[in-house]
Amino acid sequence: MELFANILVVGIIALMMIKAVKHIKKNGVCEGGCAGCPNACNCGKKQ
Amino acid sequence: MKIALAGNPNSGKTTLFNGLTGSNQYVGNWPGVTVEKKEGKLLADKSITLTDLPGIYSLSPYTNEEIVARNYLINEHPDVIINIVDATNLERNLYLTTQLREIGIPVVVALNMMDVVRKQGTFICVKSLEEAYGCPFVEISALRSEGFTDLLNKVYSVKGTEPQKRLIFDHHIEEHVNELENTLGDLNYKRYYAVRLLENDQRLGIEVSKETLETAERVRKELEGIFDDDIESIFATERYEYIEKSMKTCHKCGLKKTFNPDTILMNKYLALPIFAFVMFCVYYISVTTIGTIATDWVNDTLIGEIIIPGAQNLLASIGTSEWLIALITDGVIGGVGAVLGFLPQLALLFFLLSLLEDSGYMARIAFLLDKIFRKFGLSGKSFIPILIGTGCSVPGIMASRTIESESDRKMTVITTSFMPCSAKLPVIAMISGAMFGGASWVAPSAYFIGIVAILISGLVLKKTKPFKSEEAPFIMELPAYHMPKASNVFKHTWERVRSFAVKAGTVIFVACIVIWLLSNFNFAFEMVDSNESMLADIGSVIAPVFKPLGFGTWEASVATLTGLAAKENIVGTFGVLYGTAEVAEDGMEIWANLQQAFTPLSAYCFLIFNLLCAPCIGALGAIKREIGKGKIAVFALTYQTIFAYIVTFIMYNVGKVFF
Incomplete structure (x- = not known):
């Protein structure tokens, strides 16, 4: 039971980590928002 | 089909652009918000591209904005130009119209702010204007989204037609x-x-x-x-x-006389005290009073009484190991929660600043500060990037493009991040709450020190060769005061709140897990007390550097380092290391662990060092992009860190004599 619960929780955290790292890789650390961005797409991505 | 949107600064281009494209571009009630061209698709027809050009007074190639705008018009061959004109200031705005007409691309003139014109009792004969300039004129109000359909119909009708010739010159x-x-x-x-x-x-x-x-x-x-x-x-x-x-x-011209608020707000003697009072009220409401009530509720009740016990019970009920429960509650919820807890204060601050910006008051402060800034080698124009930098340094640094003088621009780029951005606000609120009982002077003092740091840097840098230059005159058109538009204010607030929350869910989330793991395991990968952890070992190596500044503990050193990725990480790091969320679980925000690690003086020095030292990676990237030269970017980073070190060193050692 404990092993199953641990795998489940670690799996969820790992997935969230992968998603967060992907987001950081795609958008950069800066989240300055769309203000000042030359594109008007509102994507929130790194310039 | 391509449409270009051209007009004078602060004539409402971006508001019209947002209205026509459904976009979310930053609209400020001051000139120079648009420094680069922006593209969007028309809401009414997605095949049509609308390009918002920077505000220009003419097509002469003297400023970056003029060069960007005219290069687009000449090289990209738009089918139609919408020339947006501030109808309350027709004479000056029509100068650009005469030049745009010369290009030979069909022009439609959008007479903006007609609602204000009517209110003033001013009469404008559209037919006579059309006759005089040989192109259609359409009455609109970009702020109230009036006249857009007429405008687009005229745009469609002139596309592909030969512009009528008018003899403008002798x-x-x-x-x-x-x-x-x-x-x-x-x-x-x-x-x-x-x-x-x-x-x-x-x-x-x-x-x-x-x-x-x-x-x-x-x-x-x-x-x-x-x-x-x-x-x-x-x-x-x-x-x-x-x-x-x-x-x-x-x-x-209309004969209706209206009260001019500038007689009081820009009064020679009253202007600065009023500005100081307004800013004090903004921070008092958002950081000290109403914002604190909301933040306390989020920290104590939502995170402390609901989320943490809920997560603990849920994880225990499915049989999760204790170390994993600790990772989730102390690491993830403790760290991310400590940052997100400040969201209500931030949202309120963003809201109040947006109200001031949209009303037109903030643009006047640039003029107010010009006299002071000039004495320190900067121009009042530097205030606009600094003001934008209170939200995030990155757009602030980018906004420095509106400054014509190259050396002034570089100085502004280097000094903008001295002003506390929204990411530094949780650090201010944490130190204020934990060490000074939420005293109302802490937040305004941080902003005051930011401004003083900018002024001193102006004085110092101006004496060095790369930043020496002749004084450039500061000319800026003062925007009209108007009632802030609810949608603009909420859009600004939402945009900033969303960015903050996204950052907490990504950068801070990852950082908190890494910090928890590093602070609970040693190099042999055994679970140990945090004082024997990998993080303690790493922190202990750099801690002596900060000892002369009053915060030579490994925890504070690590927090300063993690702050380079994102400044909110400082709060997240303390959340994990000092377990502030656990403390809050008791229903009392006593910040006991933080109070044990710092004295009020050392905590304030820690705050000031982190406010003034090298900004986050994102801002550093923006500095490099804007300055262009790697050498000066390295100089900026070194200068900021050394400056912060010297200021904090003096502050701590002088402070020790008195406290």
């Missing part, structure tokens, strides 16, 4: 322009180039024959002889005379 000039046009062969936009050649434009961007250059030179001399003036003045006078003539038949 017959001598017209004859000479025609003569020069004939030498340009098959070139596009011949009239535009002929006029620019006559005006001796050095950055024309095309190759012309020797014959053309000689003709231009001869004609220029002839015209200067006829009018007894220099060529640029001749063209400017001719344009203004034409505008004046056209205004006589189509414009009658």
Whole structure:
């Protein structure tokens, strides 16, 4: 039971980590928002 | 189909752009918000691209904005130009119209702010204007989204048509322009180039024959002889005379007198105390009073009483190991929660600042501070990037593009991040709450120190060779006061709140897990007390560097380092290391662990060092992008860190004498 619960929780955290790292890789650390961005797409991505 | 949106600064281009494209671009009630062109698709027809050009007064190539705008118009060949004109200031705005008409691309003039014009009781005859300028004029109010359909209908109707010719200049000039046009062969936009050649434009961007250059030179001399003036003045006078003539038949000023708030707000003696009072109230409401009540509720009740016990119970009920429960509650919820807990204070601050920006008050502060800034080698124009930098340093640094003087621009880029951005606000609120009982002076003092740091840096940098330059005059049109538009204010607030929350869910989330793992395991990967952890070992190596500044503990050193990725990480790191969320679980926000690690003086020094030292990676990237040269970017980073170190060192050692 404990092993199953641990795998489940670690799996969820790992997935969230992968998603967060992907987001950081795609958008950069800066989240300055769309203000000042030359594109008007509102994507929130790194310039 | 491509449409270009051109007009004077602060004429409402971005508001119209947002209205037509459904976009979310930053709209500020001050000139120079748009520093680069922006593209979007029309809401009414997705196949049509609308380009928002930076605000310009003319098509002369003197400023970056003018170069960006005219390069787009000449090289990208838009099908139609929408020339947005501030109808409350028609005479000056029509100057650009006369130049845009010269290009030969169909122009539709959008008379913006007609609601204000009507309120003033001013009369504008659209038909006479159309007759005088040979293009359609449409009455709109971008702020109230009025007249958009008429505007687009006119745009569709003029596409592909040959613009009507109007003789703007004296017959001598017209004859000479025609003569020069004939030498340009098959070139596009011949009239535009002929006029620019006559005006001796050095950055024309095309190759012309020797014959053309000689003709231009001869004609220029002839015209200067006829009018007894220099060529640029001749063209400017001719344009203004034409505008004046056209205004006589189509414009009658309103006689309604309205109260001008500037008589009080910009009063010679009252302006600065009023500004200081307004800013104190903003921070008092958002950081000290109402914002704190909301933040306390989020920290104590939502996170402390609901989320943490809920997560603990849930994880325990499915049989999760204790170390994993600790990772989730202390690491993830403790760290991310500590940052997100400040969201209510931030949201309120963003809201109040947006109200001030949208009303037109903030633009006036640039003028107010110009006199002071000038004494320290900066110009009032630097205030706008600094103001934008209170939200996030990145757009603040980018906004420095509006500064014409290269050395002033570089100085502004380097010093903008001294101003506390929204990411530093949780650090201010944490130190204020934990060490000073939420005292109302802490947050304003941080901003005050930011401004003083900018001024001192101005003084210091101006004395060095790369930043030495002649004083450039500061000319900025003051925007009209208006009631802040609810949608603008909420859009600004939402945009900033969303960015903050996304960052907490990504960068801070990852950092908190890494910090928890590093602070609970040693290099042999055994679970240990945090004082024997990998993080403690790493922190202990750099801690002596910060000892002279009053915070030589490994925890504070690690927090300073993690703050380089994102400044909120400082709060997240303390959340994990000091378990502030666990403390809050008892229903009392006592910040006991933090109080044990710092004295009020060392905590304040920690705060000031982290506010002034090198900004986050994102801002550093923006500095490098804007300065362009790696050497100066490295100089900026070194300067900021050394400056922060010296200021904090003096503050701590002088403070020790008194406290």
